[in-house]
Amino acid sequence: MMTPDFDKLGGLxxxxxxxxxxxxxxxxxxxxxxxxxxxxxxxxxxxxxxxxQELWIKGQTSGHQQIVKEIRxxxxxxxxxxxxxxxxxxxxxxxHRSCFHKKVENGSVQIVGEPVFDPKEVYGK
Numbered sequence: 001m002m003t004p005d006f007d008k009l010g011g012l013x014x015x016x017x018x019x020x021x022x023x024x025x026x027x028x029x030x031x032x033x034x035x036x037x038x039x040x041x042x043x044x045x046x047x048x049x050x051x052x053q054e055l056w057i058k059g060q061t062s063g064h065q066q067i068v069k070e071i072r073x074x075x076x077x078x079x080x081x082x083x084x085x086x087x088x089x090x091x092x093x094x095x096h097r098s099c100f101h102k103k104v105e106n107g108s109v110q111i112v113g114e115p116v117f118d119p120k121e122v123y124g125k
Contacts, residue, residue: 002073002077003033003036003077004031004036004073004077004078004079004080005076005077005078006032006033006036008076008078009078011032011033012030012031012032012048012050013030013031013032013036013078013079013080014028014029014030014078014079014080015028015029015030015031015045015047015079015080015081015082016028016079016080016081016082017029017045017066017082017084017091018081018082018083018084019083019084019085019086020069020070020083020084020085021085024097024098025098025100026084026086026091026092026097026098026099026100027091027092027098027099027100028099029045029047029048029056029058030047030048030050031046031047031048031080032048034048034055035047035048035055035056036080038055038057039068039071039082040071042057043067043068044057044058044059044065044066044067044068045057045058045065045066045067045068045082045084046058058091059087059088061122061123062088062090062093062117062122062123063087063088063122064086064087064088064089064090064091064117065087065088066082066084066085066086066087066091067084067085067087068082068083068084069083069084069085070082070083071083088116088117089116089117090115090116090117093119093123094115094119095115095116095117095118095119095122096113096114096115096116097113097116098113101113
């Protein structure tokens with residue numbers, strides 16, 4: 001089994017997350033080797049939280065899990081692309097479908113789309 005090169009960025013690799021059906025980019029997260037191995041073993045997207053310094057299984061709190069359908073590794077073996085099925089309709093902790101819901105246009109930022117859920121109800125914050 002091929003293993004990504006975790007040494008280039010100090011033990012982490014970027015993980016681009018894309019909806020398997022639509023191709024929409026939903027988020028970018030980071031994985032360490034432990035997150036990589038957990039993702040392969042469980043089929044659920046697992047990441048390394050740089051702020052909390054712990055493994056983070058997407059959807060463990062919100063229920064909006066990411067089921068991995070396909071994994072691709074880039075030519076340098078230092079970035080992965082996860083093609084996933086997004087359960088619950090939203091990947092972003094703000095309640096939006098995609099973390100990329102802010103569009104820069106003519107020097108200003110526009111919010112694209114409406115939240116799918118209220119983060120206060122889901123996370124209690």
